[in-house]
Amino acid sequence: MHEALLYQKMPNGVIRCHTCQWNCRINPNHLGVCQVYQNINGSLFSLNYGRTSSVAVDPIEKKPLYHFYPGSQVFSLGSWGCNFHCTGCQNWEIACPDTYERLFSSRTLLPEQAVSMAREHHCQGIAFTYNEPTVWFEYTLDCARLAKNNGLYTVYVTNGYMTADALDTIGPYMDAFRVDIKGFKADTYKKLSKIQHWEKILATTERAKSQWGMHVEVVTNIIPTYNDDPEQLTGIARWIKTRLGELTPWHVTRFYPCRDMLDVPPTPFETLEKAVEIGQGEGLKYVYMGNVPGHKSETTCCPKCGQVLIRRHGYDTEICGLDNDHCRHCRSKLYIRLSSPTEGE
Structure with missing residues (x-):
């Protein structure tokens, strides 16, 4: 403890x-x-300090993060517990454990060990993911501080339901904030996650970017009949454009039945394509379809000249049109974080 x-x-x-x-x-x-x-x-x-449920070396695109160190490997850590109780949670075995048997019998990985393993596996950063990292807060803080001291980037894959105190405490040591926006009205969040005051998630995300300069990318898992209506999708896209900026990536991902939502069908491709159209119509420059390997929207193109900047197929990534964070062809600044200059590739 x-x-x-x-x-x-x-x-x-x-x-x-x-x-x-x-x-x-x-x-x-x-x-x-x-x-x-x-x-x-x-x-x-x-109760879960250092207790790991999952440890893996992942491509950063799996988080998903497309504009943050693309093509890099990230040391991914997950623990136990969550402050949401989502009916369709794909990681419910670790997010909502029925007993503490697995928690207390799981592997303990101290921050020093985590950072050492990340370096041994030639990872460029550490991501706190799989379950909600906020409920692992003290560990993620200690680990992130040590990671930064060792030249590693840090990532929170989060539902965004943390307090301003928590955000401001970890803010100096966190580089990326990959946040889920599950809907855009109270009823949706109550049905899906059993929470109230969902608007605070928006405020926390805006603060992560404006106060702490974190790289932000947004994910919406589009679930038929829950959050696939044009009103909510337009609301999310408009908020991203207005509060986070038009270059902020929005990942609209395909839902697959899980846990207590086995009766809900997978998201139709047409619904995802409509979400992409809505996002682009609201002025977003980067809207990606997720959980659809091989779709053309995986590729990153320059919003000004249309040239390919990053070519993807699943988790295979090729940087082919960037000089630092500028388009190699028209020199537009794109705010894509890279590990090193790509000039001469």
Whole structure:
């Protein structure tokens, strides 16, 4: 166990957690919504510090991040627990464990070990992914700080439901914020994730970019009858354009039935293509279709001259039209983060 960083002691041994936007009020010997923060004798402890459910070397495109160190390998770490309870969660075995048996029997990987392994496997960065990293906050903070000191980039693959205190604490050590925007109205978030105050996710994402200069990319997993209506898709696209900028990538991904949503069909290709049209119609320069390997939208083209900049097929990536973060052909600045200059490729 590891004492939590962001909490407030209240009368009668009660604790108020300030890590995520649930701001759980936790009675003695009880757990927060995430099931991995526990009030023990009037102090808050993280039960999953260093406890890994998943460890892998991934292409950065798998997160998905398309404009952040494209073609690089990232050391990916996941733990246990989540502050959402999504009905169609594809990682529900680790996000919503029924017992603590797997948590306490899982491998412990200290930050020093994680950074060492990332370097041994020739990764350029570390990503906190698979489950919600906010509920692994103290570990991700320690690991990110050490990673930055060792020249590695850092990535949060998140639902965005963290507090401003948590964001500002980890902000100096986090390079990329890959956020899920599951819909654009309260009813959708209540049905899919059982949360309220979904607008705070938007505020957190905007702060990650404006206050801390993080690279931001947005993912919307489009689920038939839940968030595939033009009103919500237009709302998401318009918010990205207005608050994050027209060059911010939006990944509209195909839903596949899982967990408690086995009766919902996979997203039709026509729905994804309509989402791409909506995003482009709202002024977004980069809208990518996800979970559809080989689709033409995987390729990154210059929005000004149309030349191919990054060619992709699945996770195979070829940088073919960039000089640093400029188009090699028309010199437009594109705000694509690269590991090294690509001049002369």
